[in-house]
Amino acid sequence: MPDPNGQNGEDAVRAAERALRLDDEDRTEPPRGGDEALAAEIARWEVRFAAFAALAPDVPPPARVWDRIEAAIDAGDAAPPQPNRRRRAWLVGGVIAAAAACLLLFVTIPATSPRTGVAVATIAGADTRVLARYDRRTGRMRVDVQAFGAGRGVPELWLLAPGREPVSLGQLPSRGPAEMDMPRHLRPLIDGSARLAITREAPSPTPHRVPSGDPIAQGRIIAA
Amino acid sequence: MSSEPSQAVAAADDRNRARNRLADAIEAAARRDRKAFRDVYRLTAAKLFGVCLRICGDRARAEDILQSAYIKIWEKAGSFDRNRASPISWLTAIARNCAIDAHRSSDGRARLRLVPIDKMVLAAADNGPSPDDLLVVAEEDARLAACLAGLEPRSAAFIRAAYFEGLTYAELAAREALPLGTMKSIIRRALLRLRSCLGDA
Numbered sequence: 001m002p003d004p005n006g007q008n009g010e011d012a013v014r015a016a017e018r019a020l021r022l023d024d025e026d027r028t029e030p031p032r033g034g035d036e037a038l039a040a041e042i043a044r045w046e047v048r049f050a051a052f053a054a055l056a057p058d059v060p061p062p063a064r065v066w067d068r069i070e071a072a073i074d075a076g077d078a079a080p081p082q083p084n085r086r087r088r089a090w091l092v093g094g095v096i097a098a099a100a101a102c103l104l105l106f107v108t109i110p111a112t113s114p115r116t117g118v119a120v121a122t123i124a125g126a127d128t129r130v131l132a133r134y135d136r137r138t139g140r141m142r143v144d145v146q147a148f149g150a151g152r153g154v155p156e157l158w159l160l161a162p163g164r165e166p167v168s169l170g171q172l173p174s175r176g177p178a179e180m181d182m183p184r185h186l187r188p189l190i191d192g193s194a195r196l197a198i199t200r201e202a203p204s205p206t207p208h209r210v211p212s213g214d215p216i217a218q219g220r221i222i223a224a
Numbered sequence: 225m226s227s228e229p230s231q232a233v234a235a236a237d238d239r240n241r242a243r244n245r246l247a248d249a250i251e252a253a254a255r256r257d258r259k260a261f262r263d264v265y266r267l268t269a270a271k272l273f274g275v276c277l278r279i280c281g282d283r284a285r286a287e288d289i290l291q292s293a294y295i296k297i298w299e300k301a302g303s304f305d306r307n308r309a310s311p312i313s314w315l316t317a318i319a320r321n322c323a324i325d326a327h328r329s330s331d332g333r334a335r336l337r338l339v340p341i342d343k344m345v346l347a348a349a350d351n352g353p354s355p356d357d358l359l360v361v362a363e364e365d366a367r368l369a370a371c372l373a374g375l376e377p378r379s380a381a382f383i384r385a386a387y388f389e390g391l392t393y394a395e396l397a398a399r400e401a402l403p404l405g406t407m408k409s410i411i412r413r414a415l416l417r418l419r420s421c422l423g424d425a
Contacts, residue, residue, distance in 0.1 A: 009416055009419065012415070012416075013412050013415045013416055016415040016419065017411075017412075020383065020386045020387060021386075021390065021392070022386055022391075022392055022396075023392060023393065024392045024393075024394060043308070043309075043317075046320075046321075047308070047309040047310070047313040047317055048422065049317075049320075049387055050310075050317050051313070051369055052384065052387045052388065053271060053274075053312070053313075053316040055384070056271075056277070056278040056388070058271050058273075058274050059273045060269070060270045060273065061270070061273040061286075065269070065273075065290055066262075069265070069291050069294045069298075073258075073261075073295065073298055117299070120295050122288045122291055124284075124288070133295075192325045192326070219288065220326055222288075222289070222322055222325055
């Protein structure tokens with residue numbers, strides 16, 4: 001029988017603190033240093049605390065949530081795209097690939113990152129909805145423009161990271177899927193503290209340096 | 225609670241069947257069975273949406289979180305182990321972590337400071353779990369509820385607030401106007417007691 005106030009007790013409390021996420025950490029990554037025992041204990045506490053769910057009333061979500069989940073899974077599970085065809089999807093009518101844009105957006109970078117998992121975002125506004133799914137293992141991001149209100153201009157995707165100016169990730173088609181290789185220097189920014197946003201911009205062969213106005217849609221990046 | 229043993233046994237059988245059906249569906253989803261994944265969603269979305277809504281308090285945000293949670297469930301279905309966790313507990317843990325991640329974004333933090341003291345959580349702690357709550361959770365989960373009910377009400381309220389509002393030690397201390405060290409001591413003592421009450425469960 002372990003002493004509840006001894007080392008075992010301390011470890012259990014540490015695991016429970018992690019499961020409740022009482023410390024000011026920002027993500028759910030497993031403990032560093034390969035402490036599998038701690039990771040397992042955290043998982044046990046997470047499951048134990050899940051009993052609190054009984055205190056939250058059931059609330060049926062609207063049907064659109066499932067539609068969005070299915071669309072995101074479709075985007076993620078799609079067969080590997082034909083690179084050239086898919087990459088052109090980032091360029092909308094009349095916007096011809098310029099060398100600068102290709103350099104920024106479409107340089108193929110080997111996937112060497114040790115981080116795994118995906119990050120997703122629903123970029124939503126009044127008449128705009130774009131789903132994004134970023135795969136850390138491959139460094140590729142797929143987006144699906146599900147809605148973009150009629151009007152002048154095309155959607156341009158921006159990465160909004162804390163303490164940094166908005167970074168354009170390029171222009172999107174007005175509807176449908178598109179895919180990109182995330183530039184290496186931006187990959188560390190794709191986490192739960194960042195957001196993706198859409199502005200309406202004049203068609204341009206290169207990403208804009210600054211947005212011309214406020215975002216018409218934005219969504220938080222949720223690391224999975 | 226039923227006073228008829230046969231009814232209680234039947235209810236337990238129903239719970240076991242439901243639990244096994246859900247566990248089967250998650251395992252099938254791990255094999256990329258989309259229909260099974262749809263069943264997982266159909267059986268659990270209302271519960272998980274309730275949890276997301278309870279944590280973030282905003283329907284649009286809760287929808288985003290729910291979407292992310294199920295995408296994560298789809299991605300992680302292969303790691304579900306029915307011998308280690310009840311399926312609904314496993315799913316709930318994922319949804320809650322997604323909700324906390326969203327809450328701890330810079331935007332979420334700004335919102336968090338506006339949230340008043342959660343009287344509902346405190347009231348729930350004061351009253352202990354209701355019989356209905358105990359009925360809907362699995363037996364091993366009911367044990368946690370019983371152990372929580374044995375804690376000092378204030379400690380249990382803090383733990384519930386941490387769970388449902390994603391509050392850190394520092395945020396709990398600030399909200400309750402207690403020194404950080406005091407808050408940590410209160411909660412750590414409570415967690416030790418919880419652990420002792422739960423044993424190796």
